[in-house]
Structure formats: structure tokens, C-alpha cells
Amino acid sequence: MKSINSLNELHELSKGAEKHFILLYKSKSEQSKCAIANILAACKNITIPVFSADVAQVKDIHTYYNIKTVPSFLIFENGKFINSISSCQSETFYNTLLKNASFHTSTSENQKTQKRVSVYSTPTCTWCNTLKKWLDKHSIRYRDIDISKDQNAAENLMKKSGQQGVPQTDINGTIVVGFDENKLKKLLEITN
Secondary structure (H helix, E strand, O other): OEEOOOHHHHHHHOOOOOEEEEEEEOOOOHHHHHHHHHHHHHOOOOOOOEEEEEOOOOOHHHHHOOOOOOOEEEEEEOOEEEEEEEOOOOHHHHHHHHHHHHHOOOOOOOOOOOOOEEEEEOOOOHHHHHHHHHHHHOOOOOEEEEOOOOHHHHHHHHHHHOOOOOOEEEEOOEEEEOOOHHHHHHHHOOOO
């Protein structure tokens, strides 16, 4: 993982890369330390460019891509920003994401497109962790939203689903309350 100092440097170093990633973090943050450790472990034997930038030092990347929480792991395809994954994810999640990117660097017309998946959770929720491990196992990219730290997200979730409990999963606008494996499989088109 190469540390960079500006948006221009990111653009320059990623020229020609079909896929690349950048971790935006804040030094001294426990979540950031967790993300750095897990990404570094996952980066072993990966040839896809993975960069990092401390938002306390590098001010133009997170503002350019409108990233409001760190750590955030940004995913790019053919120079275009396609998704961000916030919070610290497991080493297994990052490993799966990076391996899939290295083995599957181009999208064909026959390939299913990744659905927009957001998981609303809290750090102490056992079912939330079970759900996220299940998504990792099936190589489903998702955005993890910690509603204990984001009051707006908690309020928006209540408006969407009418429920306050977690986990809740938003799959392309459809809310799944709890860990309903059959419903998740159907919505995510998982056959195994």
C-alpha cells in the first residue's frame, strides 16, 4: 500500500490501471488503524494498485469524492470512482475484494452488476457481525453504516423501514430487516 500526498498524485499513479483502490484514513483513529492493518494483510500477493492517504494531511481527495467518514476504502474502475466502503472491514472482506479485482479486472456484458448494498449496524450487534461475515463469504461488497455514530442514518433508516432494530440491509432500495438469509439470497441472486 503506497502512501500518497494529493489528488493529482493519485490520478498520476493510477493512470492506465483497470482497477485501483485508496484507503482514506485518519491517523490515531482506532477504526483507521484496524482498516490499515486488515488491508495491509489482504494486500500480500496482490498486484492491483492500493494507495492510502491520511485526511489530516491530504485535504483534496476526500473533498473531491465527497467522502465524509473515514476510514473509507474507495474503489475505482478505469479511472472512475465507483464505490466506497466505510469503517473497518475484516481482513477476509478486503482479501476477497482485492482477489476478485485481480482475477476479474474487466466487466463483460453477460456479468451481473453488483447491487448497491448498505448494512445498517452497530458494533455490539451479534447478528450484524454474522450478516457482514455472510456477505464477505459470498463476496458481496457493501457499505457498513454504524447507526450508533450516525444519527442521520438512524433517522433515515427509520423512515425507510419503520424499524429501529439492526441489522437492516438496503439492497437497491429494498430493506431486509434482520438476518433473513433466504430473502438476502433471493435479492442478491445467490444460488449456493
